Amino acid sequence: xKYRNPLTGVCILLTFLLTGVSTTxxxxxxPKQEKPQGAPLKTDVTVTLLMxxxxxxxxxxxxxxxxxxxxxxxxxxxAVLDDKPxxxxxxxxxxxxVRITGTxxxxxxxxxxxxxxxRNEVARLKEWINELRVYGAxxxxxxxxxxxxxxxxxKKVFAALSEATPVxxxxxxxxxxxxxxxxxxxxxxxxxxxxxxxxSQIPAGDTISADxxxxxxxxxxxxxxxxxxxxxxxxxTPSGSLELLITPWxxxxxxxxxxxxxxxxxxxxxxxxxxxxxxxxxNVPLRDVLVAASKxxxxxxxxxxxxxxxxxxxxxxxxxNVSKKRTTWGILIRDAIGGTGLVRKxxxxxxxxxFVWITAFEPRVQSPKP
Numbered sequence: 508x509k510y511r512n513p514l515t516g517v518c519i520l521l522t523f524l525l526t527g528v529s530t531t532x533x534x535x536x537x538p539k540q541e542k543p544q545g546a547p548l549k550t551d552v553t554v555t556l557l558m559x560x561x562x563x564x565x566x567x568x569x570x571x572x573x574x575x576x577x578x579x580x581x582x583x584x585x586a587v588l589d590d591k592p593x594x595x596x597x598x599x600x601x602x603x604x605v606r607i608t609g610t611x612x613x614x615x616x617x618x619x620x621x622x623x624x625x626r627n628e629v630a631r632l633k634e635w636i637n638e639l640r641v642y643g644a645x646x647x648x649x650x651x652x653x654x655x656x657x658x659x660x661x662k663k664v665f666a667a668l669s670e671a672t673p674v675x676x677x678x679x680x681x682x683x684x685x686x687x688x689x690x691x692x693x694x695x696x697x698x699x700x701x702x703x704x705x706x707s708q709i710p711a712g713d714t715i716s717a718d719x720x721x722x723x724x725x726x727x728x729x730x731x732x733x734x735x736x737x738x739x740x741x742x743x744t745p746s747g748s749l750e751l752l753i754t755p756w757x758x759x760x761x762x763x764x765x766x767x768x769x770x771x772x773x774x775x776x777x778x779x780x781x782x783x784x785x786x787x788x789x790n791v792p793l794r795d796v797l798v799a800a801s802k803x804x805x806x807x808x809x810x811x812x813x814x815x816x817x818x819x820x821x822x823x824x825x826x827x828n829v830s831k832k833r834t835t836w837g838i839l840i841r842d843a844i845g846g847t848g849l850v851r852k853x854x855x856x857x858x859x860x861x862f863v864w865i866t867a868f869e870p871r872v873q874s875p876k877p
Contacts, residue, residue, distance in 0.1 A: 548603040548746050550640045554579050555608045556617060557586035566615035566626070573629055577636055586610060592620045596644035598747070605639050641745045648743045654761065655743050664741045664749060667694050668725025668763075669857035675720035676731060681706065684715050684731050688724050694741075695750050702737055702753045709735055717809050718801065726856035729765045733813050738762035756813065765811075766854025766864050773853055777861035779804045780837050780853065787831040796827050796843055797865070804836045808851075811866035818867040820848050840865070 554574050558567055567583045574581040593608045609619040615626050624632045638647045648655020656664065667690060676684040685696055698706055716734060719727045728751070732739055738759040742752040756762065769776050784803070788796065797808045815822055827843045834842075840851055844865060851865045 548598065548601055548643070550603045550605060550643065552579050552605045552607065552636060552639050554581040555606070556581065556583045557590050557608065557610045558583060559586050559610050560613035563611045563613050563615065567611055569615070569626065570611065570617060573632070577633055579636065583611075592618055594620055594639075594644045598643075603643055603747075605644050607639070642743070643745075643747055645743065645747075654741050656741060656749070660743065660749060661741070664694065665725075665857060667691055668723065668728075670724050671858070672719060672722060672724055672727045675718060676715045676727060677718045677720070678714050680712070680714055681709060681731060681735060685728070688728060690724070690751065693749065696739075696753065697750050698753045701755050701758060705736060705755055716812060718798075718807065719809075721805075721807055721860060722862060723857040723860065725763060726765065726862075729763050730809060732756075733765060733811065736813050766852070766856065766862065769853065769855055769861075770859065776855060776859075777806055777853060780806055780861065780863075781835050783833045783835060784839075785831075785833050786829050786839055788827050788829040790826045790828060793822055793825040793827055793843055793847075797840075800836055800840065806836070807862040808840060809862060809864055811864065814867040815849070818848060820867060822847075822849075 556567060556570060558564065571581050571583060590608070590610075592610055593606075595606045595608075597604045597606075607619055609617045611617050617624050622635065635646070642648070645655065645657060653661045673689055674687050676687060679687065690696060713735075715731050717730060719730060722730075728739060732753060733756060736756045737753055738756045739751050739753045740759065740761060740763050742750050744750060754762075774781055782804075794810070797810060800806075801808045810822065812822075825844075825847050829839065829842065837853070840863060844851060848868050849865055850868045851863050853861060853863055855861050
């Protein structure tokens with residue numbers, strides 16, 4: 508979507524100065540990397556089995572042969588008081604050593620942190636060992652909380668995405684916008700193959716439409732990508748390095764959120780959102796109302812253009828009429844989008860700055876009763 512200068516004829520009893528943003532026409536070829544960055548690691552997995560009962564010696568022999576068949580070095584010994592299951596990792600250069608310690612009970616079941624295996628579950632054990640060889644002690648990031656990151660890794664990513672946006676991305680192409688966000692070298696941005704295809708289909712000269720200058724980098728990137736049907740999330744690569752992986756919106760199971768739930772009450776988070784202001788509108792385009800309200804309240808009120816287009820809602824045809832009265836920004840926006848198929852939500856960015864996200868209504872699908 509090309510950036511559109513808002514009209515200035517918004518009949519609100521406050522005077523708003525709406526300024527346009529010049530469109531940057533220079534095109535930059537965004538580097539597309541098909542594989543994660545980071546040197547490949549050669550991983551050596553070793554196992555220590557701790558026998559908890561006298562009757563587990565036979566099982567220890569059987570498991571020993573199983574691990575040797577998997578190419579794993581194993582040693583077995585009696586458990587002592589301080590012993591407990593563990594998965595540890597040590598990296599030296601391009602060599603990674605993963606040491607896993609598990610207990611073996613009298614029934615032949617071995618238990619490691621967060622998982623256990625019986626004698627008839629060798630296939631599942633092999634799958635886990637292969638996962639450790641690829642991803643190290645943390646295992647595959649798929650289907651894990653915090654996108655498979657450790658708490659320390661997530662804090663680093665969140666800190667980087669909480670930084671203030673250095674420039675306003677409005678009027679920039681997507682590739683220019685990503686570059687301007689200046690993410691650290693330890694957190695590169697990568698488009699997956701399907702995202703690269705969608706990126707290549709963006710018309711030349713198409714630019715970021717929203718004024719995102721007040722928001723933090725993570726929220727800004729999420730909104731800029733969503734305009735083009737893309738999303739991102741932090742990803743841990745097999746080498747253990749981190750990246751921001753861009754994927755098609757529909758194919759992203761857990762995208763980085765566009766806005767976070769409030770930590771404080773709505774009134775404490777965004778007091779100006781609830782201030783009484785004099786209003787009188789006559790047939791004013793909704794987009795112009797949102798721009799003017801954002802400037803006057805200093806709370807960004809942003810439209811989810813991608814979902815609006817997917818639901819075939821013609822926002823440019825929505826006109827707002829409000830008789831002369833005093834009301835709050837929240838009620839004004841609620842009434843402005845009422846009956847249009849749009850919904851609004853007050854959320855915060857990574858720094859706690861409030862903004863209003865306006866998207867298409869998505870009916871809840873109830874699970875069938877048993």
